[in-house]
Amino acid sequence: MRLLLAEDERELANALSAILTHHSFSVDVVYNGTDAYDYGSAENYAGILLDVMMPGMSGIEVARRLRADGVSTPVLMLTAKSESEDIVTGLDSGADDYLTKPFEMSVLLARVRALVRRSAGVTAPILTCGDLELDPATLMLRCGSQSVRLGNKEYQMLEMLLRRPGAVISTQTFFEHIWGYDAEADIGVVWVAVSALRKKLSAMGSQVKLKVNRGAGYYLERQTP
Numbered sequence: 001m002r003l004l005l006a007e008d009e010r011e012l013a014n015a016l017s018a019i020l021t022h023h024s025f026s027v028d029v030v031y032n033g034t035d036a037y038d039y040g041s042a043e044n045y046a047g048i049l050l051d052v053m054m055p056g057m058s059g060i061e062v063a064r065r066l067r068a069d070g071v072s073t074p075v076l077m078l079t080a081k082s083e084s085e086d087i088v089t090g091l092d093s094g095a096d097d098y099l100t101k102p103f104e105m106s107v108l109l110a111r112v113r114a115l116v117r118r119s120a121g122v123t124a125p126i127l128t129c130g131d132l133e134l135d136p137a138t139l140m141l142r143c144g145s146q147s148v149r150l151g152n153k154e155y156q157m158l159e160m161l162l163r164r165p166g167a168v169i170s171t172q173t174f175f176e177h178i179w180g181y182d183a184e185a186d187i188g189v190v191w192v193a194v195s196a197l198r199k200k201l202s203a204m205g206s207q208v209k210l211k212v213n214r215g216a217g218y219y220l221e222r223q224t225p
Contacts, residue, residue: 001025001028001046001047001083001090001116001138002025002026002027002028002043002045002046002139003020003025003026003027003028003045003046003047003048003049003112003116003134004027004028004030004036004039004043004045004047004048004073005017005020005027005028005029005030005032005049006029006030006031006032006033006035006036006039006048006049006050006054006059006062006095006154007029007049007051007054007078008031008032008051008053008054008055009051010031013029013031014029014083016108017029019105019108019109020112021152023109025148026139026152026155026156026160027152028043028045028156031054032054032055032056032057032061033054033055033056033057033058033061034056034057035056036048036050036054036057036059036062037057037062037066038109040062040066040071041066041069044071044073044136045073046066046074046115046223047073047074047075047076047112047115047116048066048073048074048075048076048077048117049078049112050062050063050075050076050077050078050095050223051077051078051079051149052077052078052079052090053080053208057126059077059078059079059090060077060090060093060095061093062159063075063077063090063093063094063095063214064093064094066094067093067094074096074097074115074116075095075096075097075115076093076095076097076098076099076112076115077090077095077097077098077099077110078099078101078103079098079099079100079101080100092093096115097111097114097115099111115220127159127162127163127173128162129162129208129220129222130206130208130222131143131144131162131164131206131207131208132162132201132206132208134150134158134159134162136159139152139155141155141158141200141204143201143204143205143206144204144205144210146204146205146206148200148203148204150197151196153178153187153189153193154196154197154200156177156178156195157174157178157190157193157194157197159196160173160177160178161210161218161219161220162220165220166219166220168213168216168217168218169217169218169219170216170217171187171190171191171217171218172187173217174190174191174193174217174218175187175190178190193209194212194218197210198210207222207223208220208221208222208223209221209222209223221223
């Protein structure tokens with residue numbers, strides 16, 4: 001399942017992302033409230049983890065605005081504050097749960113699992129193109145009787161393409177949306193992911209091909225046998 005993590009302490013954010021990924025979650029990480037709101041509004045997540053004190057916009061304001069926009073994704077607040085009035089404010093803003101720092105990772109994982117169970121009744125629709133089916137809940141890609149679990153980055157790339165059928169998405173757009181907050185990455189990682197996806201589509205015998213429009217970007221094309 002896919003999570004959004006908004007935490008302005010980068011070392012903590014990277015550590016939490018690594019732990020959640022190790023436990024089979026796909027994690028998008030942002031470091032300020034403005035990006036948290038933008039991502040939370042535009043994407044389909046099983047849960048959102050929000051630090052309260054962030055630049056740009058507080059986690060409380062992010063939750064409040066998401067709820068005002070009709071976004072029902074479960075929200076877990078993360079904060080160093082433990083006063084009862086802060087907890088009340090966070091929950092009143094639309095958060096579903098509240099966890100104060102420092103916390104045990106086992107406790108965080110238990111809270112996250114409980115959080116995503118609340119969204120289980122609002123299952124993200126299967127994304128399709130030709131003979132391909134992508135399940136956002138499991139990250140599984142299916143083609144006929146074959147299936148493969150995609151890596152986090154591969155999943156996010158294919159999801160972007162499937163959500164914008166026929167659209168050409170630039171290398172820069174992929175990089176900024178998927179790897180943009182990874183200081184160690186360079187734009188070459190997009191080409192690596194494209195190559196990996198192409199190999200998986202070919203191995204499954206899919207009629208859908210990941211094509212390149214030179215100078216513009218990538219798109220999916222359904223080919224007839």
